[in-house]
Amino acid sequence: MSFDDLMAYERQTQALSQVAGRLGWDQETVMPRGAGDQRAEEMGAVAAILHERRTSGRVGDWLAAIDDSTLDAVGQAQMRHIRRDYARATRLPGDLAAEIARTRSLAHQRWAEARAREDVAHFLPMLARMVDLKRAEGAALAENGDAYDALLQDYEPGATAAGLEAMFGALRPRLVALRAACLERPAPKGLSGTFDEAAQMRLSRMLAKTFGYDMARGRVDKAVHPFSSGSGDDVRITTRTAADDPFNCLYSTIHEVGHASYEQGIDAAYRLTPLGQGVSMGVHESQSRIYENQIGRSRAFTGWLHERMREAFGDLGVADADGFYAAVNTLKPGYIRTEADEVQYNLHVLLRFDLERDLIAGRLEVDDLEEAWNARFLADFGYAVDKPSNGCLQDVHWSEGLFGYFPTYTLGNVYAGCLMQALARDLPDWEAHLAKGDLTAVTGWLRARVQQHGGLFEPRAVIAQACGGTEPDEGPLLDYLEAKFGAIYGL
Amino acid sequence: MSFDDLMAYERQTQALSQVAGRLGWDQETVMPRGAGDQRAEEMGAVAAILHERRTSGRVGDWLAAIDDSTLDAVGQAQMRHIRRDYARATRLPGDLAAEIARTRSLAHQRWAEARAREDVAHFLPMLARMVDLKRAEGAALAENGDAYDALLQDYEPGATAAGLEAMFGALRPRLVALRAACLERPAPKGLSGTFDEAAQMRLSRMLAKTFGYDMARGRVDKAVHPFSSGSGDDVRITTRTAADDPFNCLYSTIHEVGHASYEQGIDAAYRLTPLGQGVSMGVHESQSRIYENQIGRSRAFTGWLHERMREAFGDLGVADADGFYAAVNTLKPGYIRTEADEVQYNLHVLLRFDLERDLIAGRLEVDDLEEAWNARFLADFGYAVDKPSNGCLQDVHWSEGLFGYFPTYTLGNVYAGCLMQALARDLPDWEAHLAKGDLTAVTGWLRARVQQHGGLFEPRAVIAQACGGTEPDEGPLLDYLEAKFGAIYGL
Known part of the structure; x- marks a missing residue:
């Protein structure tokens, strides 16, 4: 049955997402200090694999095949989350998502420098870039609605x-x-x-x-x-x-x-x-x-x-x-x-x-x-x-x-x-x-x-x-x- | 270029494999004692995703498209590993791999019980099952060669x-x-x-x-x-x-x-x-x-x-x-x-x-x-x-x-x-x-x-x-x- 197949797939995705969280804990508590660059690549790989799973055409096929009204209340709630997450993930163009991820890393670094130097101007160009990207993300997610409301979701x-x-x-x-x-x-x-x-x-x-x-x-x-x-x-x-x-x-x-x-x-x-x-x-x-x-x-x-x-x-x-x-x-x-x-x-x-x-x-x-x-x-x-x-x-x-x-x-x-x-x-x-x-x-x-x-x-x-x-x-x-x-x- | 694409894919796979190793470390050192069942499912999900990546048709397509003789010595060595791993992963039938994974968990438990009870007979049926499965795995991997030699690899x-x-x-x-x-x-x-x-x-x-x-x-x-x-x-x-x-x-x-x-x-x-x-x-x-x-x-x-x-x-x-x-x-x-x-x-x-x-x-x-x-x-x-x-x-x-x-x-x-x-x-x-x-x-x-x-x-x-x-x-x-x-x- 499609719903069971979809849920088995979702359990794997959720498990991988838990694993990503565990890496974050590890990084902040016990990770050797020299492991940062490698860890960034490991976390990036997990994030990319998660994104690929969340936007996979397989999920779209399951969603098209499943009639939610045949499910119990818990099943319908599961479907509500899965449908919403899939719609959001697939509405966001892949190159925009990648550009936001890249800019996040650069902007974070620039922000830390600017804060240490008490120099707002040092941060502003990166912030402007990030605001532009988030406006674009909001617009893509909102379709014809409000961009900020879309980001809030x-x-x-x-x-x-x-x-x-x-x-x-x-x-x-x-x-x-x-x-x-x-x-x-x-x-x-x-x-x-x-x-x-x-x-x-x-x-x-x-x-x-x-x-x-x-x-x-x-x-x-x-x-x-x-x-x-x-x-x-x-x-x-x-x-x-x-x-x-x-x-x-x-x-x-x-x-x-x-x-x-x-x-x-x-x-x-x-x-x-x-x-x-x-x-x-x-x-x-x-x-x-x-x-x-x-x-x-x-x-x-x-x-x-x-x-x-x-x-x-x-x-x-x-x-x-x-x-x-x-x-x-x-x-x-x-x-x-x-x-x-x-x-x-x-x-x-x-x-x-x-x-x-x-x-x-x-x-x-x-x-x-x-x-x-x-x-x-x-x-x-x-x-x-x-x-x-x-x-x-x-x-x-x-x-x-x-x-x-x-x-x-x-x-x-x-x-x-x-x-x-x-x-x-x-x-x-x-x-x-x-x-x-x-x-x-x-x-x-x-x-x-x-x-x-x-x-x-x-x-x-x-x-x-x-x-x-x-x-x-x-x-x-x-x-x-x-x-x-x-x-x-x-x- | 195909080789670069393949290597980018391999880096993600290797990164996920490192992450799986880190979960193992976590389990043996800092994991809360009540987290065992959930961790088993998390590790199983990572293993399944790794297996899927290693046997993916995308890898087969890349391998068919790449002419190793155009690569330097390091590139050729990378390809030797990738070709060998892909051949092994795809030669093993998926249901045999799953049955071995399932039996491993059961046999491990049975072995621990048998050792604690000093009761060889308690372990033997599971060991017999495991030996049968590994014979089959060796035969699948060896094609017409020796099964034990195939397992050794x-x-x-x-x-x-x-x-x-x-x-x-x-x-x-x-x-x-x-x-x-x-x-x-x-x-x-x-x-x-x-x-x-x-x-x-x-x-x-x-x-x-x-x-x-x-x-x-x-x-x-x-x-x-x-x-x-x-x-x-x-x-x-x-x-x-x-x-x-x-x-x-x-x-x-x-x-x-x-x-x-x-x-x-x-x-x-x-x-x-x-x-x-x-x-x-x-x-x-x-x-x-x-x-x-x-x-x-x-x-x-x-x-x-x-x-x-x-x-x-x-x-x-x-x-x-x-x-x-x-x-x-x-x-x-x-x-x-x-x-x-x-x-x-x-x-x-x-x-x-x-x-x-x-x-x-x-x-x-x-x-x-x-x-x-x-x-x-x-x-x-x-x-x-x-x-x-x-x-x-x-x-x-x-x-x-x-x-x-x-x-x-x-x-x-x-x-x-x-x-x-x-x-x-x-x-x-x-x-x-x-x-x-x-x-x-x-x-x-x-x-x-x-x-x-x-x-x-x-x-x-x-x-x-x-x-x-x-x-x-x-x-x-x-x-x-x-x-x-x-x-x-x-x-």
């Missing part, structure tokens, strides 16, 4: 720029106001001391288990950038340590455990099939963010964590559990998205979303990017960008052609806000569990409501179903942030 | 059972006599003490560097079984430790460094091409064995190693450097091939070579294997096998269908004997270098004479050229063993 199937714009437009004024109000108040006292890095890693592994990460199907290592990698029975995470900042390590771990638990939690029946991965970047980020923030930075959980950290490190330089909670949830003036707290983080994202839409639409030229960035930053944050590495050169994404990726960060936060509201309704004593370090109920709720489904439902539908049928919007996130930070800062 | 291109039989026939009586004479003499005193396992690993890494292993293009980890994995710029080794036996760790490391240095030493121009791996198992084993034995267990080098071990572990329980040398080179009665010394090792191999030829030729049925094994063992070793795990169930090879693999171990020792004779002639002061722990000259000689060529020449030709044109035979190995062990045992 790679990260968040079903999302539109118009929908995100409405959501983000509602977020921005209240976040700007909350941020300003908090920063007018005295900053809470931070931790002091030095924090043994081996002890940070031990605590990281303990936290990973506490949050339900299955160590028999994963592992925790150190890497320059924290990440989660893999699906199913082999989902690995990395974290990093700094002797003066244990929160960087611990909350990076909890964030990645959120991503990894999603992948580990998907129904085993979907393993190595199109349904066997997290359904979108936004839903993925909802899991990492709810683990990290709504759960991990809650008053209830930080009370428990405070004790664990005192056991590990002795005196932390804060008066009590309330002081610890405030130290975990401090707003600091800064420039860098990845270092930002829950309130300011989304303002960084909204800025990028507006600028990248303008770049792709041709309303903004790359020559004017730095000025546009700096003007918007001043408007939202109240102080000027001091150097390009703190401004428009800080993120890797555009150099790699990842236009449409940024908004999924804030969409994930919005989804996390909705999920937390529903979770608290379904589990009224959630804080009592967290105060004891028992996360079984809350992570179990997320597994049952979101994680197990993998790619079975569309992204928005997964969140809406988990929330008892309520369509997701920005309200719960805003209410949560205003209540939480209002209390901490005495607003 | 997977491990040692150009070798024949008749040639090996002549060589091994000359080895056996002198090895049996040398073994018996040594074991009649008092055994040298062994090491005593306990040997910190972390210190063994530190010494292992130091030894790896001393033998020229490039740590920037490799790494040393612990695993259940020592192995070397990868080619070019990413060649990793593993070793193991036991608190009461530091030689197991250190000489496993040196052995694997020999394999790894061969792969690291191949001309960088051949990277990710058919010439970019060691040319045969026999030549590979010649490198691991000459590093381990002729160099690593020499009087000169052990004098230096004795000092390093005293620094690491304190008193070793032997009187002096001569006592240490004797402890490194002790013959002990035993049953197990992998634990055997330089003299007895080859007797274990010769036994397996004769039995496996008889199995494939149909002169021996699996029901009679245990009796045949035990009779031959008694004849060569002078005492009876006490249980199957010390006899015909000790090795994994036959359960995996690796008929034709065993003789390459002894062929490698014979090659190492020839190479050491030539090396000593070319570098008369080699022992003075080794006594100082300076292995630059000897490993440089091996790199220039053997390792750099990769697959450029046929296996025997590489050894003959390295030896100044002398065709390899068993004479130098026998002379070396009789001189060395005659001196140690005072024969």
